[in-house]
Structure formats: C-alpha cells, structure tokens
Amino acid sequence: MTRQYIGWRTASHVIMALLSLACLLPFVLLFTSSVTDADTIVKEGYTFVPSKLSFAAYDYLFANSKTVIHAYGITILTTVIGTTASLLMTSMLAYPLSRKDLPGGMVIAFIVFFTLLFNGGLVPTYMIYTQMFDIQNTFLAQVIPWLLMNGFNVLLMRAFFMNSIPVPVLESASIDGAGEFTIYYKIVLQLSLPILATIGLFQALAYWNDWNNGLVFITEARLFNLQNVLNKIMSDIEFLTSSASMGAGSVAAQLPSETFRMAIAVVGIVPILIAYPFFQKYFVKGLTIGAVKG
Amino acid sequence: MSKAMRMMTVLMLCGALLLSACSKGNEGGGNAENKGNAGNAGSPQAEEKIEEITVAFPMITASQQELQLVEDEINKISEEKIKTHVKFLPISAGEWAQRMNLIFSGGETLDLTYVAGGMYSGMVAKGQLVALDDLLNQHGEGIKSAFEEKYLSSTKIKGQIYSVPTVRDLAASFGITMRKDLVDKHGIDVASIKTLDDVEKVLKTIKDNEPNIVPLVPGGAGQTYRENHVFYDPLGDNMGVLPNYDNGLKVVNLYEMPEYKAFLDRVRQWYLDGYTLADAATNKTQTFELIKSGKAFAYLAMQKPGFAAQESKASSTEMVTAELIAPVATTSTVTGAMWGIPVHSKQQEKAMKFLNLLYSDPAIVNLFDWGIEGKHYVKAEGAADHVIAYPEGKDASTVGYNMLGWMFGNQFLSYVLNTDDPEIWAKTEEFNRVSKPSKALGFVFDASPVKTEVASVTNVVTQYRLPLETGSVDPEKMLPEFIEKLKAAGMDKIIAEKQKQLDEWAKANSVQ
Amino acid sequence: MEIKTTRRKRIHLRRFLPLYLMMIPGLLYLLINNYLPMFGLSIAFKNVNYAQGIWGSDWVGISNFEYLFRTTDAYIITRNTLLYNAVFIVLGLTIAIAIAILLNEIRSKMARGFYQSVILLPYLISMILVSYLVYALLSPQSGFMNKTILPMFGLDPISWYLESKYWPYILTIVHIWKGAGYSCIVFLAAIIGIDREYYEAAELDGATKWMQIRKITLPMITPIITMLALLGIGRIFYSDFGLFYQVPMNSGALYETTNVIDTYVFRGLLQIGDIGMSAAAGFYQSLVGFVLVLVSNYIVRRFDKDNALF
Secondary structure (H helix, E strand, O other): OOHHHHHHHHHHHHHHHHHHHHHHHHHHHHHHHHOEOHHHHHHHOOOOOOOOEOOHHHHHHHHOHHHHHHHHHHHHHHHHHHHHHHHHHHHHHHHHHHOOOOOOHHHHHHHHHHHHHOOOOHHHHHHHHHHHHOOOOOOHHHHOOOOOOOHHHHHHHHHHHHHHOOHHHHHHHHHOOOOHHHHHHHHHHHHOHHHHHHHHHHHHHHHHHOOHHHHHHOOOHHHOOHHHHHHHHHHHHHHHHHOHHHOOHHHHOOOOHHHHHHHHHHHHHHHHHHHHHHHHHHHHHHHHHHHHHO | OHHHHHHHHHHHHHHHHHHHHHHHHHHHHHHHHHHHHHHHHHOOOOOOOOEEEEEEEEEOOOOHHHHHHHHHHHHHHHHHHHOEEEEEEEEEHHHHHHHHHHHHHHOOOOOEEEEEHHHHHHHHHOOOEOOOHHHHHHHOHHHHHOOOHHHHHHHEEOOEEOOEEOEOOOOEEEEEEEEHHHHHHOOOOHHHOOOHHHHHHHHHHHHHHOOOOEEEEOOOOOOOOHHHOOOEEOOOOOOOEEEOOOHHHOOEOHHHOHHHHHHHHHHHHHHHHOOEOOOOOOOOOOHHHHHHOOOEEEEEEEEOOOHHHHHHHHHOOOEEEEEEEEEEEOHHHHOOEEEEOEOOOOOHHHHHHHHHHHHHOHHHHHHHHHOOEOOOEEEOOOOOOOEEEOOOOOOOOOOOOOOOHHHOOEHHHOOEEOOOOOOHHHHHHHHHHHOEEOOOOOOOOOOHHHHHHHHHHHHHHHHHHHHHHOOOOOHHHHHHHHHHHHHHHOHHHHHHHHHHHHHHHHHHOOOO | OHHHHHHHHHHHHHHHHHHHHHHHHHHHHHHHHHHHHHHHHHHHHEEOOOOOOOOOOEEOOOHHHHHHOOOOHHHHHHHHHHHHHHHHHHHHHHHHHHHHHHHHHOOOHHHHHHHHHHHHHHHHOOHHHHHHHHHHHHOOOOOHHHHHHHHHOOOOOOOHHHOHHHHHHHHHHHHHHHHHHHHHHHHHHHHHOOOHHHHHHHHHOOOOHHHHHHHHHHHHHHHHHHHHHHHHHHOOOOOOHHHHHOOOOOOHHHHHHHOOHHHHHHHHHOOOOOHHHHHHHHHHHHHHHHHHHHHHHHHHHHHOHHHOOO
C-alpha cells in the first residue's frame, strides 16, 4: 500500500466525517426541539440544549398509539409489497430495452422517457383510477398509482444493464439454449444486484414517505399509512395556525404545535434509521457481489 | 423519432376510446338509477323511500369513531322526519380545497356541502352549485325564517341564491385583544381605547415597562395588522374596495387610499419603535402560543360577541378586548360560512330537507356541535336549560368530539358551555341586528372574467403585503413600487370589471 | 424476395417475442398511469365548467396561458427557474460524484455504512421541517448565525429573510445538502460495478489515484452521468416547490431571487383555484423541457451514439 493511497483514504475519511456532521447536527436539533417545551421554543428559539424539556408532543402521539401503530402496519405492508412488485416490473421492462438488438427498442425507450416530461396532472389521473378501476378506499390505492413504477428508474436500470452485462455472456447463454425468461432470471438479475439494491432503496423510501396516494384516494381511516396520519395532524395544525380568528381556538389549544412537527418527523424517520443498517448490509452485499461477478 | 411520435398518437387514441367508454359506462349507471327512482315515484301509494345523501364538511382532529356515533344518532332523527339517510364525508380542513377539486372533477356523489366564503363566487362561476331559490321555497321554511331578509338575500348572484349562510355572527367588528394581567398591572383603561392613537399609547406603556414582552403581534401567523383592522368594504378579495362602506359605490384601489398609506406609516413607526414583532413577516408561530408563552401582550383581530372568552380559552390566558371599528355587515362577513348543493347531486330535494333541519331542529344542531348527551356533554346543573358542561373529568381535549359550532346551520339553536356567557346568542342576534350594513352588502364579485389579471395581481400582493403591512420595510420606498407593479399586473382592469359588475348589481337591486 | 423478408421477420419475432411479453406489465402500467391521464393536458385549453362537465367545457384557446407571460414577473421567474436548475444540475452531479468516489475509497464497511446512512438523513426530512431548521439558523433574533457565528467575526446581524441577495447561495446549499446523499447512491452503485481489473492494471502501470479517477472511473460512469443530466434538463422548467416556497418562509421581500414558475403559479391561483390555468402552467413547463431534451439528446447523439437516451 503506497503512501499516496493512505493519503487518499485519510482525506476521504476527513471529508466524509465533516459532511456527516453537517447532516447529523440538524437532525440532532430536530430531535432536541421535539422534546423541548413549546413555550420555551417560542421564547428562546431552537437550541441544542433546551432549558426546559417536555414530552407533550410524544404524549399526544402516544395517546393515539392505536392509530399510529395500525398506520405503521399499513406503511410496512405497502413498502414491502410495492417495492417487490416494482422491482419486478421495472427490471422486466428495463432488460429488453437494454438489448440493442431489440427491434423498436428505441421507440419504446422514448415512450418510457416521454412519461417523465408530460403528465396529465392530478385530476385526470384521479379520474382514470377511480372511474375505470374503482381504486378509491382500497389497499391497492396505496400501492399502485404514481408509485409502482416510474420511467426514471426504468431508464436508470436500462443504463446499468447496458453498462454492466457483457453481451457475450448473454449470447453464449442463448446459444446454450436458454430462453429469454431464464436468461433474465438466472443471469441478468444475478449480475445486476447493485442496481436492484439501488432502485429497491429508492422505491422503499418512496413508499415509506408517500402521503399523496392516501390523501387523494383514501378517506377511510383504516387504510391510512403513517405519513397520512401524521400529515393529517400537521395539516390541521397548519390550518388552525393560519386561521386563528375562525374561533377554532379551543381545538387549537389542544395541540402542541411547534414541537409537534419535530416529533412527527422523528416518529417517521427513526424506523428508517433502525432498519437502514440491516438493509445496508444487504445493500452493500448486493453491491459487492454484483461487482465480483461483473 | 417520427416513429415514436406515431406510436404515441396510437397510444393516445387508444386512451381516448377507453376514456369515453368508461365515462359512457358511468352515465349508463346513472340513468338506470334514475329510472329506478322514477318507477318508485310512479306508484303514488308507495311509502316514501329512504334515500341516502352524502354531506361534506371540514373537520379538525375529531376522532372518526366518535363521529360515527354522532352520525348514527343524527340518522335516527333524519330517517324518521324526512326519510333521509345521511352519510358524512368529513374532510380534513387543511385538505379541503384539493379534495373538493377532485370530488367535483370526478363527479362523485355529494349532495350537500359546506361552502367556504372565499370560494363561493368562483364555485358559482364554474357551475359547481345549483340555484336554491325553488328548493328553498318548497322545503326551506326553517332556513328562511332563521334569517333577517337582508342577510339571506345578500348571497344572491345574478338574482339567485346558490348557498345559504350559517346563522352566526354575520357582521364583523375589529379591535384589540390584550392580556388582562398586564392591563390591570399598568392601570390601562380599556374602555377608553377607541382609536389607533389610543392603542399606540397602550403599546408604549407596555414597551416602556415590560422590556421582555412584545407589545403587539399579528392576529395569526402569516397575517398582517391591516387584515385585522379592516376599515372599508373589501368587496370580496381586497382588489378594489369601497371606502367607508359607501363611497357612492365607487370602487377604488385599496393600496392607493390615503388611509392605507397612513396605516402603513403608523405600523412602520411601531416597528421601528419596537412595539411590534420584529419577524412578523415570517412568523409561523400561532398567536395563542405567543400569548401563552408570555412573549406577547396584544393582537389586533376580528371580533364578535363572546370573543374575549373564546380567546382566553384558546390561549389559556385571560384576555380583554376593546373595539376599534364598530360592527359592519359586508358580503364577505355574511358569506364566510355557507352550505350549498353540488350540481351533480341526484337528491337535491332530500338535501334541502336535511339542510332545513340544520336550521330548525335543535336536536340535530346540537348533535353536530356537541355530540351525544351524556357521552360528550351533560346538562349543567343549576343553570338554564341550554347550558351544558363537559362530563366529569373531561375537557375539550379529552372528550373526543370537537366541532366548529358556526359551521352547522343555525348556531342560535346550539347549547352554550357553562364557561361561556349563557346569553351569547341573544347578544349575537343583537350584534347582527344593530350592525351597519355596507352599501354593497349583497354584491358578490365574479372574478372569472379577469382571472388572468387576478393571478398576476395576487402574486404582486403576496410579495408586498406582509413586509409592508407588518412594518418590516419602509413604505416611502416600497409603496410606490408596489402600486406601480399592481398597475402593470392589471389592477385597473380588475377594478373596472368590479365597478361594472357593481353598477349592474346596483341597478338590478335599485341601490342608490 | 418479399417472402424471404417476411419469413425472416417471423423468425425475428419469435426470437424476440419473450422479450416483448416481458415488457407488457410495465408498458400497460405506463399506459394507465401516465398516458391515459395525458388527456388532462387538454384542460389547459378549456374554461372548465362543472355543470357542462370537464370534457364538455368550452375551448378557450391559449387564454389560460396568458398569466404566465403578461407581467415583468415572467422574466424573473423564468430566469430564476433556469439558473437555479442549471446550477443544481452541474453542482448536484459534481458533488454527488465526488462523494461517491470518496465513499468508494473507504474500505471499512462499518465506516462506509455509517457515512452513507448519515448523509441520507436530510433526504428523509420534509421540506417544511427543513424550513424550520434553516429558520433556526437564520432567524433574525434567535438564529445561530446572528447570535453566535456573525458576532464571532465581529459582524453585524443580518435580516436574512429581508435580503434577497443571499438566497441564491442559501437555496443552493440547502438543495445540495438535502439531495446529495440520495443521488450519490446511484453513482456509488455504478462505481462499485466497475471491474477491479482495470484499476489493478492501472496500478501496475503506476497510475496515480487521480489519473485512475480521470481515466477509468469517470469514463465508465459517463453513460449514467449523461442520462441524469438529460433528465435534469427535461425538468429544467420545474422546481422543487418546497425548497422555493417553504424554505424562504414565503417572504415577499425575497421574491426577486426566490420566485420560480411553480411558486408563481401556486400563489397566483390561491384565490381563483382554476384547474385550467394550473394545467396550462404544467403544459408549458413540460413543453419547454421536452424541446430542450430533444435538442440535447441530439447533440449527445452526434458525439456518442451509445450515450444518447433514445
């Protein structure tokens, strides 16, 4: 190991540590504010070391723990099902598109790409899903619209396939008599774990953080996911804050508004933080296995 | 490329076919349903069938389970009295506008809906609401008798009523709300506060004696001082207003009024003297929190009878109020909260019958406002019959059912909490009666002919409104710039359009 | 001759049939989720009246588009949108690539995992909360900048939310801080996917690290970079609403440097809530992006066919 490399490595560590700090500190601030007394925040602003603690925001969430836990369940279920389905669909579309010999491949790639630029907007999409498929107030409404597959991921995966799967490998498999589905399953998927892990992560985050589908398609509380529940509380607070003169005061007085936003964020993020190291293990493993085989 | 385009066209065409097919399917379904109804109506002997109507209203943090209980109780009454089953569609208040958009675009079942004042004329212009006049004559006796004529007719657009306001405080006064402990401590005579000059003296007293307290904060996050001190008829949207609620019905630009300039200069001086919140232009903290935490002393706000008690409760601090602008009824104050029937409702008569109950049946009103007796409230002991209390050991935050009372029909039929003034409805009625009507009361502006200009002007207004009206920037420099940009954005065209509509309205209603 | 080609075509088809079959679910989804709703674009040319129904409403030509162009604001919002996006594409990509390369240098799995999760954190926080965190930093009275950092250098406090000149920097920093961790994941996957043999050979030849990065890493990930840049160009007229609306706290004094097309449309339609006009804005944004992408894709194609998107 030459000196130059050690230099690079140290530099990398230093820079990454600084960046991590820049990302970590605000999060710490987020957490401390969530346990700060609401009046103290109003008077003293946000601080790392609050002069008065209060768990009022968490108490409020805890009082609604039944709803929150149920919502966690919905979120986890949608994330798992959605991500799996999404990976399958995305890769099955991306692989043929990555084949340069596929007739019409460019046209289809363009069709995929076009969806990234133009969209009909909220109202028409809503009408299609509700009038043609009656999707409102079903579990599928949390999984399918907008999220299930997007052109960006397809094109990204296609670029990776093109880049990292050697054409000779495919050709020799084909000569050995393997069908396209076998090739896709046995070779393509195995060789592209890095991109599957990457897109899987993107999709999982998208599902975890999504509130739009619930907002648009769901009115029954039993189908709300975590973000829907938290956002509902938030938007109520927002509404009350901006329309204090509407006589909603007695309702407003019940909500610990300032600290609440922070607590809500913490409740939404912490599970990801707990799950991430486990995921990370597979993620990195996926990356490196892919690399070794490639 | 051209190949791709061709492909796209084909795809689009497929889509068009599918889409038209599905919309046709829907129509077909609708027709079949209608025929069924017609068949029923055809046999005169048959007893009136119970029909279902869907009713939408904004809701804040009430739990859905409790709401279901209330819904069941309300249905017991409505099924018996008007053969109608009511299905609630509660919508989170913050999501209201978006969801309404979806419901109307998607043509979903909705038979009766709350109408927020700011959206009223737009909804009528877009054809979202049906005219109610005939329905009111047939089934709306209770609604009509709940109003003074001047109020119900002030919702008319082109001679027809499209929504019915709720019965509540239909006029508005403006004033200052202050912390009572500090008022007492510094011997401030509340009764003597009549003008902004008086307010200024009070603020000075607080500033001089309480260095850690901000004397004046806005009435709400993102609001300005002017919004809570309205000295003219805003004619809906503040773009073109009527000074002195009269001005011979001549519409002028608010931002060019000398009174506006004077107000800005005063607020600016307050800001420089440290009388007001320094970051009012970006403040996102609720006024109640500012008061509760002891950071602020007072705020300007729109008032009504019982306001001091309401605000004291909200900020857990005893407050006193002084009136600066006497109550005036304008179209905006009357149309603030209303109910209407969506254009695609198939049960318009039933919807009107149910709406009528909201204005005439105390049992229904109180179920909406307070929930179920014995569970969500109890009759207060040793008080008048309409005075109630929370059940033993419960309060507003733990009782599980909370609604905004002014939203559901006739608030005068509502019970009163034992912590409030038992005479509050009598006082509110009096407030409505004595309030001075604006000369343009009943004029509803339809902005759709100038919507391009409205979009541009709205942008300019949001840019300058907060900094100027909170005193954060120098009006000498910014106000001329503001006015110039308003003109460039088409303010004059909006005012001309408004003047035209107002003149037509005056002629049609013979207002001089 | 003709018979021969059809036969060849048939063989061709049989060979590729499984591949086409594979694509059906995905394409079907795009049809339903993306193409069918595109009829909504026609709303941009209509004066929507619900009594007539959306499809039965009157056509009004391009009058729904007028508000986007008729004032001096049009220049400001277009300029802001374009410049911010240009900076975001260039800086965003550069920094994400740099982070990915640095992460790749770190051999300890633990450390790498830690850094990677931590720099992803900002991505998980909603823009509203970011706006509160920024406010904690910049608040005129209680913010860290005015209370702690500026006094340290003997500087006067600054009214951050009233001075528009600082905001191009603030918004760029916030954007990168929030998104870099996320976008570097793609590059990291690409870099790890590069065959180690290239590097080993280069090391034997005595190439420096810097040269390895320039001659191996960057060329190997160029297709990904090109693709992301092209996609960024396609969305150059769109902007992150939360970043430009929430983070500056909707402060009017900052519009000069914070108003972009999305915030302009939002504010303009707050009162009238006209879906025709909002559809018009979306159509305009898409159209410009579309044209720009076609042009840039054409240019890329001229240089290197493989890197073009289509």
